[in-house]
Amino acid sequence: xxxxxxxxxxxxxxxxxxxxxxxxxxxxxxxxxxxxxxxxxxxxxxxxxxxxxxxxxxxxxxxxxxxxxxxxxxxxxxxxxxxxxxxxxxxxxxxxxxxxxxxxxxxxxxxxxxxxxxx
Amino acid sequence: xxxxxxxxxxxxxxxxxxxxxxxxxxxxxxxxxxxxxxxxxxxxxxxxxxxxxxxxxxxxxxxxxxxxxxxxxxxxxxxxxxxxxxxxxxxxxxxxxxxxxxxxxxxxxxxxxxxxxxx
Numbered sequence: 001x002x003x004x005x006x007x008x009x010x011x012x013x014x015x016x017x018x019x020x021x022x023x024x025x026x027x028x029x030x031x032x033x034x035x036x037x038x039x040x041x042x043x044x045x046x047x048x049x050x051x052x053x054x055x056x057x058x059x060x061x062x063x064x065x066x067x068x069x070x071x072x073x074x075x076x077x078x079x080x081x082x083x084x085x086x087x088x089x090x091x092x093x094x095x096x097x098x099x100x101x102x103x104x105x106x107x108x109x110x111x112x113x114x115x116x117x118x119x
Numbered sequence: 120x121x122x123x124x125x126x127x128x129x130x131x132x133x134x135x136x137x138x139x140x141x142x143x144x145x146x147x148x149x150x151x152x153x154x155x156x157x158x159x160x161x162x163x164x165x166x167x168x169x170x171x172x173x174x175x176x177x178x179x180x181x182x183x184x185x186x187x188x189x190x191x192x193x194x195x196x197x198x199x200x201x202x203x204x205x206x207x208x209x210x211x212x213x214x215x216x217x218x219x220x221x222x223x224x225x226x227x228x229x230x231x232x233x234x235x236x237x238x
């Protein structure tokens with residue numbers, strides 16, 4: 001079974017600090033995609049960053065970067081210069097192939113990390 | 120424009136009511152998804168539509184009935200729901216799905232959700 005584990009249910013840091021959210025996953029596939037999604041309180045879930053497993057280079061998006069360790073099946077998210085607007089639930093997710101007729105894309109989510117940025 | 124819209128934002132219904140949730144995207148995406156999300160939990164996949172055909176049904180009770188009238192619209196018809204069905208219902212879409220076991224590279228974009236309360 002494909003699983004995603006986020007071992008930190010909650011984290012809290014001061015504004016402008018750097019914070020790292022951990023994520024590990026389990027799969028027997030060699031080619032897949034990993035995502036970090038952000039869901040602010042009572043707001044829409046949005047994509048933060050995406051990593052393709054066949055790419056060795058870690059993905060970055062402005063203040064957000066990942067540390068992708070394929071052999072260790074680890075995919076952590078680093079947020080630099082954290083801002084109050086970064087307060088949200090962060091979900092790590094993994095693409096697996098579903099059981100549909102066309103092998104539909106199926107996201108497997110971790111349980112989430114609730115991140116609070118304090119002023 | 121990476122927008123997925125959902126109506127209504129909030130819905131309160133009794134156990135004998137029939138109601139519908141609506142989702143719309145104008146990004147030309149050919150895959151659409153329904154998720155159920157309980158508080159402080161990750162989204163749980165319910166249904167996947169690929170090219171307007173039901174591709175995945177995650178063993179969802181028949182009181183939830185999805186419909187995809189065209190490539191831009193996705194409905195979820197609700198009938199005889201139970202209080203435990205109260206949750207945030209999320210719609211998502213992606214450009215394409217992988218065919219025949221191949222992986223899609225496309226990101227899922229989420230709508231803001233409908234918060235459903237069943238009395």
